[in-house]
Amino acid sequence: MSNTMKLTLKIWRQKGPKDSGKLVDYPVDHVSPDMSFLEMLDVLNEQLVEKGEEPVAFDHDCREGICGMCSLVINGRAHGPQTGVTTCQLHMRSFKDGDTIYIEPFRANSFPVIKDLAVDRGAFDRIIQAGGYVSVNTGAAQDANNLPVNKNDADKAFSAATCIGCGACVATCKNASAMLFVSAKVSQLALLPQGKVEAQDRVLNMVHQMDLEGFGNCTNTGACEVECPKGISLDNIARMNREYMVASLKKEN
Amino acid sequence: MSVLDSKIPKSDLKDKWTYYKDHVNLVNPANKRSIDIIVVGTGLAGASAAASLAEMGYSVKAFCFQDSARRAHSIAAQGGINAAKNYKNDGDSTFRLFYDTIKGGDYRAREANVHRLAEVSANIIDQCVAQGVPFARDYGGMLDNRSFGGTLVQRTFYAAGQTGQQLLLGAYSAISKEVAKGSVKMYSRHEMLDMVIVGGKARGIIARNLVNGEIERHSAHAVLLCTGGYGNVFFLSTNAMGSNATAAWKAYKRGAYFGNPCYTQIHPTCIPVSGDHQSKLTLMSESLRNDGRIWVPAKKEDVMAIREKRKKPTDLAEADRDYYLERRYPSFGNLVPRDVASRAAKERCDAGHGVNATGEAVYLDFAAAIERYGKIECTKKGIVNPDSMTITRLGREVVKEKYGNLFDMYMQITGENPYETPMMIYPAVHYTMGGLWVDYNLMTTIPGCYALGEANFSDHGANRLGASALMQGLADGYFVIPYTIGEYLANDIRTGKIPTNTPEFDEAEKQVKERIEKFLSSKGTKPVDYFHKRLGKVMWNKCGMARNAEGLKQAIEEIKAIRADFWANVRVTGAANEFNQELEKAGRVADFLELGELMCRDALNRNESCGGHFREEYQTEEGEALRDDNHFAHVAAWEFKGLENEPVRHKEELVFENIKLVQRSYK
Ligand SMILES: Cc1cc2nc3c(=O)[nH]c(=O)nc-3n(C[C@H](O)[C@H](O)[C@H](O)COP(=O)(O)OP(=O)(O)OC[C@H]3O[C@@H](n4cnc5c(N)ncnc54)[C@H](O)[C@@H]3O)c2cc1C
Numbered sequence A: 001m002s003n004t005m006k007l008t009l010k011i012w013r014q015k016g017p018k019d020s021g022k023l024v025d026y027p028v029d030h031v032s033p034d035m036s037f038l039e040m041l042d043v044l045n046e047q048l049v050e051k052g053e054e055p056v057a058f059d060h061d062c063r064e065g066i067c068g069m070c071s072l073v074i075n076g077r078a079h080g081p082q083t084g085v086t087t088c089q090l091h092m093r094s095f096k097d098g099d100t101i102y103i104e105p106f107r108a109n110s111f112p113v114i115k116d117l118a119v120d121r122g123a124f125d126r127i128i129q130a131g132g133y134v135s136v137n138t139g140a141a142q143d144a145n146n147l148p149v150n151k152n153d154a155d156k157a158f159s160a161a162t163c164i165g166c167g168a169c170v171a172t173c174k175n176a177s178a179m180l181f182v183s184a185k186v187s188q189l190a191l192l193p194q195g196k197v198e199a200q201d202r203v204l205n206m207v208h209q210m211d212l213e214g215f216g217n218c219t220n221t222g223a224c225e226v227e228c229p230k231g232i233s234l235d236n237i238a239r240m241n242r243e244y245m246v247a248s249l250k251k252e253n
Numbered sequence B: 001m002s003v004l005d006s007k008i009p010k011s012d013l014k015d016k017w018t019y020y021k022d023h024v025n026l027v028n029p030a031n032k033r034s035i036d037i038i039v040v041g042t043g044l045a046g047a048s049a050a051a052s053l054a055e056m057g058y059s060v061k062a063f064c065f066q067d068s069a070r071r072a073h074s075i076a077a078q079g080g081i082n083a084a085k086n087y088k089n090d091g092d093s094t095f096r097l098f099y100d101t102i103k104g105g106d107y108r109a110r111e112a113n114v115h116r117l118a119e120v121s122a123n124i125i126d127q128c129v130a131q132g133v134p135f136a137r138d139y140g141g142m143l144d145n146r147s148f149g150g151t152l153v154q155r156t157f158y159a160a161g162q163t164g165q166q167l168l169l170g171a172y173s174a175i176s177k178e179v180a181k182g183s184v185k186m187y188s189r190h191e192m193l194d195m196v197i198v199g200g201k202a203r204g205i206i207a208r209n210l211v212n213g214e215i216e217r218h219s220a221h222a223v224l225l226c227t228g229g230y231g232n233v234f235f236l237s238t239n240a241m242g243s244n245a246t247a248a249w250k251a252y253k254r255g256a257y258f259g260n261p262c263y264t265q266i267h268p269t270c271i272p273v274s275g276d277h278q279s280k281l282t283l284m285s286e287s288l289r290n291d292g293r294i295w296v297p298a299k300k301e302d303v304m305a306i307r308e309k310r311k312k313p314t315d316l317a318e319a320d321r322d323y324y325l326e327r328r329y330p331s332f333g334n335l336v337p338r339d340v341a342s343r344a345a346k347e348r349c350d351a352g353h354g355v356n357a358t359g360e361a362v363y364l365d366f367a368a369a370i371e372r373y374g375k376i377e378c379t380k381k382g383i384v385n386p387d388s389m390t391i392t393r394l395g396r397e398v399v400k401e402k403y404g405n406l407f408d409m410y411m412q413i414t415g416e417n418p419y420e421t422p423m424m425i426y427p428a429v430h431y432t433m434g435g436l437w438v439d440y441n442l443m444t445t446i447p448g449c450y451a452l453g454e455a456n457f458s459d460h461g462a463n464r465l466g467a468s469a470l471m472q473g474l475a476d477g478y479f480v481i482p483y484t485i486g487e488y489l490a491n492d493i494r495t496g497k498i499p500t501n502t503p504e505f506d507e508a509e510k511q512v513k514e515r516i517e518k519f520l521s522s523k524g525t526k527p528v529d530y531f532h533k534r535l536g537k538v539m540w541n542k543c544g545m546a547r548n549a550e551g552l553k554q555a556i557e558e559i560k561a562i563r564a565d566f567w568a569n570v571r572v573t574g575a576a577n578e579f580n581q582e583l584e585k586a587g588r589v590a591d592f593l594e595l596g597e598l599m600c601r602d603a604l605n606r607n608e609s610c611g612g613h614f615r616e617e618y619q620t621e622e623g624e625a626l627r628d629d630n631h632f633a634h635v636a637a638w639e640f641k642g643l644e645n646e647p648v649r650h651k652e653e654l655v656f657e658n659i660k661l662v663q664r665s666y667k
């Protein structure tokens, strides 16, 4: 292949949660534009192993943009230079020969680094556990079509539900706020009749847990929406704020 | 007499499950609290089982190797989930879903299990909707359906091209609700590395905490393996990078029989391989065959012109295109089952009609659908005599709404725009119908060890129909295991907590630690992937879409050689007591290197073609799979006898009382 690239990678290396990390340079050669970004890292890792060095740790699984596991900040942007894609969907044709690429983890106080580029996003699970569900037990459901849902609401609920829980919104926000993530779940369930019953407790509990986890405040910069690989809309944050206000007022009364 | 007892209830097919439920042992709610259940895996099968069992009152521990339960590979399922709701009023029924599944599986599945699956399918949709799963709806607010391969009715429920995501997030929300109550304890970033047997029963697991490398002992009264399929034996597949066979394989080595390991599904519509760096393959959902037409150039000179980029596919006139599925199978056309569609693509490519540089790609073309939808939209909007630009624009909007995320994915990976030029696709490994042998209760041959979802062999015979895996995973977890597990656990109410300081746990933990030590002390020079890729090549070439006795015999020897080379020359960096992804991979590949051999052995012993198992020696004159019902209407269940010895092949005869076995035809 003639049009392969030579690149310099500056990768964040950190042995463990308590160690301090640093950027380390790695030259890579013969990078094909058809490779995915993570395949490029695979090649680097194979070379490192062959030399007896420790490969770079990074999270990934589905490699098709849906599991939400991959989580790199590339040249200062969560999930890299393209909009609407996850790290694993990024291909090397987005770069050119001679580029230097900075690769860092999703940083936030609530996402401690485990090793190198892998971080702990357990806080997101705990926020969902605080109320991101409908309390229905198996076997208690009525016939699905007994509950018609207006198509517009159903479509909006679906859009909110496509959040993959990756945390790019947090990593991008200067306040490390998790509002986009939390509001996506709150909105999905608030828009559907099944979710309305518990809507008020849900929003209060989820927001409370979000605060406990140490995520920052939302100051409406909108950076999260820009970097969200699934295009989760800021409208969800507005909806959550309304839900939250109504719920807080009711609670006081 | 077979040693295998499938425990099928004795009554008419349609009453079996009702009869079973009416007579099964139940565990009193107060006793449930003192019973522990381990659920390994939080995909559709595991998450639904863990949540349902916890709701019933059992103490559940759930494990997954990803950083969150929500990331199990079920998340990636695209097209949809089947259910016999007959909302379309097009003649669907429980029996029809049952019949289609048995026929689609080429008459190699157990009638009783499949009928139960069809019966509970409708409840799944109800349950998911109640959880807030946002399925696609029509303008009346009712649930919408689409068609999938191998059926003549529309029974597939979907959420754009992200059905698996939405269903899994539903199950994840259910398990999260139970975690919050303390009835499920969740262990993410934990990998099960062995199963512990006490007194002949499954009583626990050994797991590695993947963050700090600690080896942990966990005990329970029953262990559920919901660990997904083993398609990654082939290295390249549509599975996630971490999907693996370790849990099932460890159970096999501890006494669970492995059912039909050679039945693998090669999915016809995946994005073709682009180079040596390839790490996985991406599926383009079967739902695309609702609207996409598959073709290759009829003339070789056009093939060459396209490969050399002198011509574009859109330059070719209708008459110069060979819509080979429509030609060969006029009644099902592009919607033939997967095994049939895959083999047909291979046949055309082997005959030299493949359209990319490697000769391994065919077209999936949406131009006709875009035009058809565009015209309908024009009519709806009252546009008279629309020009072709308007038709195309409106048609593309419809296609975008239906498949937008898939088209985006395609564009990201290939850099081509499928709204303008046909997609290029080729078959790839996708699903494993084989898995741990289970009886009607979903119990393996180890008492107390159950297998659910893709990890078992149960419902899909030799070929799975589209949108049936999601259905099966959720059926097993929500509606089957909550009943069947009581039958076993009713005898355990006085057992008390299972201690972990026993010789059985000592022995299992010792084995796990020794293996890790062996990896880390190996003085080799090659990374794990090097061996995995070699294994994958052997499997794909000799145990893939077409197999023959000669090739399979060679494959068995080649795999043994790769395995020996692996243990001598692998290099695993890092330490045991830290986050170590190379070490994780090494363990998984070591198991694949054993499982691959069993798959070839199974394929070699099954002297017939059926579903995804195509033995070149056994085909009809038209090149279709030729079954041998007299000798092979049975499940092959393999018993481990030590690595140095050959495993033993047991048979479970399949009895068909409600369906007549015929040559499967989609013409
Ligand atoms: C790309 C793609 C698209 C698909 N589309 C469809 C579709 O449209 N319709 C359909 O019906 N089917 C589809 N399928 C098939 C279907 O998605 C799967 O068969 C099904 O989701 C499997 O679910 P599961 O719960 O059995 O396993 P999985 O979802 O794979 O879950 C496995 C779980 O086990 C855990 N695990 C595995 N090993 C260990 C271990 N050793 N220790 C601890 N945890 C472990 C994992 O962490 C995970 O939680 C698709 C499959 C793929 C790959």
Ligand code: SF4
Residues within 6 Å of the ligand: A162, A163, A164, A165, A166, A167, A168, A169, A170, A180, A181, A184, A227, A228, A229, A230, A231, A232
């Ligand atoms: S809102 Fe977007 S960026 Fe944030 S977790 Fe969800 S998908 Fe990721």
Ligand code: FES
Residues within 6 Å of the ligand: A059, A060, A061, A062, A063, A064, A065, A066, A067, A068, A069, A070, A086, A087, A088, A089
């Ligand atoms: S690896 Fe799954 S979203 Fe990137």
